[in-house]
Amino acid sequence: MSNPDYLIVGGGSAGAVLAARLTDNPAVRVLLIEAGADTPPGAVPSDIADVFPSSSLNPHYFWPQLRARRRPGGPLYPFPQARIMGGGSSIMGMWALRGMPSDFEAWADAGAEGWGPLDVRPYYRKLENDLDRDLSQRSAAAPYTIRRPPRQEWPECAAALERAAIARGLAVVEDINENPTDGFFPMPVSQSETARSSSASAYLTAEVRRRPNLRIMSDSLVTAIRFEERRACGVTVRRGDQETLVSARETILSAGAIHSPAMLIRSGIGPEDQLRRLGTAPVAVRAGVGQNLQNHPYLNLALTLPPRSRQDAAIRHFAIAGIRLSSGLEECPPADLLVFVIGRVSGQAWGPGLAMAGAALYAPCSRGSVTLSSPDITVEPDVSFALMSDPRDAPRMLAAARFAEGLLFEPGVADTFRDAFLLPPFMALDQFHRPGLAGALLAHGAKLVLNAPSVVSRLALNRMLRPGRWIGNRQRRRPLSDDEILSAVAPMGHVTSTCAIGRRDDPMAVVDSACRVHGVENLRVVDASIMPRVPSANTNLTTIMIAERAAELLARPA
Numbered sequence: 001m002s003n004p005d006y007l008i009v010g011g012g013s014a015g016a017v018l019a020a021r022l023t024d025n026p027a028v029r030v031l032l033i034e035a036g037a038d039t040p041p042g043a044v045p046s047d048i049a050d051v052f053p054s055s056s057l058n059p060h061y062f063w064p065q066l067r068a069r070r071r072p073g074g075p076l077y078p079f080p081q082a083r084i085m086g087g088g089s090s091i092m093g094m095w096a097l098r099g100m101p102s103d104f105e106a107w108a109d110a111g112a113e114g115w116g117p118l119d120v121r122p123y124y125r126k127l128e129n130d131l132d133r134d135l136s137q138r139s140a141a142a143p144y145t146i147r148r149p150p151r152q153e154w155p156e157c158a159a160a161l162e163r164a165a166i167a168r169g170l171a172v173v174e175d176i177n178e179n180p181t182d183g184f185f186p187m188p189v190s191q192s193e194t195a196r197s198s199s200a201s202a203y204l205t206a207e208v209r210r211r212p213n214l215r216i217m218s219d220s221l222v223t224a225i226r227f228e229e230r231r232a233c234g235v236t237v238r239r240g241d242q243e244t245l246v247s248a249r250e251t252i253l254s255a256g257a258i259h260s261p262a263m264l265i266r267s268g269i270g271p272e273d274q275l276r277r278l279g280t281a282p283v284a285v286r287a288g289v290g291q292n293l294q295n296h297p298y299l300n301l302a303l304t305l306p307p308r309s310r311q312d313a314a315i316r317h318f319a320i321a322g323i324r325l326s327s328g329l330e331e332c333p334p335a336d337l338l339v340f341v342i343g344r345v346s347g348q349a350w351g352p353g354l355a356m357a358g359a360a361l362y363a364p365c366s367r368g369s370v371t372l373s374s375p376d377i378t379v380e381p382d383v384s385f386a387l388m389s390d391p392r393d394a395p396r397m398l399a400a401a402r403f404a405e406g407l408l409f410e411p412g413v414a415d416t417f418r419d420a421f422l423l424p425p426f427m428a429l430d431q432f433h434r435p436g437l438a439g440a441l442l443a444h445g446a447k448l449v450l451n452a453p454s455v456v457s458r459l460a461l462n463r464m465l466r467p468g469r470w471i472g473n474r475q476r477r478r479p480l481s482d483d484e485i486l487s488a489v490a491p492m493g494h495v496t497s498t499c500a501i502g503r504r505d506d507p508m509a510v511v512d513s514a515c516r517v518h519g520v521e522n523l524r525v526v527d528a529s530i531m532p533r534v535p536s537a538n539t540n541l542t543t544i545m546i547a548e549r550a551a552e553l554l555a556r557p558a
Helices: 015-022 101-109 117-127 156-167 199-203 256-266 272-278 393-408 436-450 454-464 482-487 540-555
Strands: 006-009 030-033 067-069 076-078 128-130 144-146 183-186 214-217 221-228 231-239 242-247 250-253 297-304 319-325 337-342 354-361 369-371 382-384 419-422 469-472 523-525
Touching: 006 015, 006 231, 015 030, 015 199, 015 540, 101 117, 117 128, 117 540, 144 199, 156 183, 156 319, 156 337, 156 354, 156 393, 221 242, 221 256, 231 250, 250 256, 256 272, 256 369, 297 393, 297 454, 319 393, 337 393, 354 393, 393 482, 419 454, 436 454, 454 469
Parallel strands: 006 030, 006 250, 030 214, 067 382, 128 144, 250 523
Antiparallel strands: 067 076, 183 319, 221 231, 231 242, 297 354, 297 419, 319 337, 337 354, 369 382, 419 469
């Protein structure tokens, strides 16, 4: 397709939505370019379709060299970001949470006109085919299927945690998305009874792909945006050893909150000092590109389960339930803390023997950055999350962790598991999911350990989980120190805000309320990077909502 109306860079949670919605109009021609592999109907890999997030353990679906720092000057760790059609929606844990109203009030205050709580709600409803809602409350045309694990399929530890939360005075909120508040809730998840929902499967259907006004290029890496003066006129694309210039009336970056700012900087839009250091001719100086990086810090507590407490081996639920809490810290929004329950940690046979309870800070104040050390497209960006750098974050992270720890050792909950362990940050669960004979032996070993007598299981896991450790069972506890808790904190995959919406006179703003990049023409960004503040929720549903609203904005007459 030559000279399309819209050229979309990235087929992830936002890009796939845009491609489908824009080509609803047969007069609009769209080219979608994805760096990773395609997942067309009838050829979706089994681990992506799986209702357990097996795809999150497949290294072929990620940018291979991407690393990140938890804290400034700290060590680099591998950081997973999707490189596959559907993006994060194809590899995430499938939690389907909307942001809180206070999130979108903050967006509007930051200059995101038309993105307030009442503005975004219709677009959430437009996308959500929530099977647990009454038919009168959902649209049959909504493409993105959501459901909740039925209580009769929960492991006993999850049911016990619900009872403990109620005993502490928390309300039970059956639909946390329509009733955003503090309380215990069954986790809405992006799946039907039989398959994952991704933006690729929900929006790039066989019918959509047959449209003559849509072309999809997969396994194709966009290396730069091309400009004539300050007008974007297309991109340079590398596929294998061949590099091609592709012209377009308008270019839309949907490459995510790490690679969208990196693409802007490589193409001459970014902080002046970075452009000068890289030797890149400036097209537009915008100090906010790559700044304001936000993510949710979290930690996990693992629970070994006796057979009577386990999720049925044939049931593959991952996320089971959550608890929203408000820290009450001055200047912090409501529902800024989250506690969550994971039913099994693996889709393999040993998975039901290990559950998890986690704690997260869902409205962090700390801000990191995405910068470039080289203009070379093969050199990944430098990512620093600066977790806990704001003094308001550590006390709230500790509050969430202490709440989770306290619930676990309520008598009715502690009776459902054998031992609890603090997991280390960045623990590579894929070490137990290797292919071939080695993987089979590791999986068999994990199953033996989890089914061994408690003393054997405890000793083996205490060694395997270092620098995490055993923290207790119903007979005794080894309390965690504040330092141990904070040392176990890692960033989630919820990367946002590096190309934030804001007013043109705000030097840290990158795009306007219609997602147009300040200072240039015919270039927009539509993905999680434009969020002025990370929502107090997992980011995938909000990213899809952004794309739904952006597609409507693009369809309106200029």
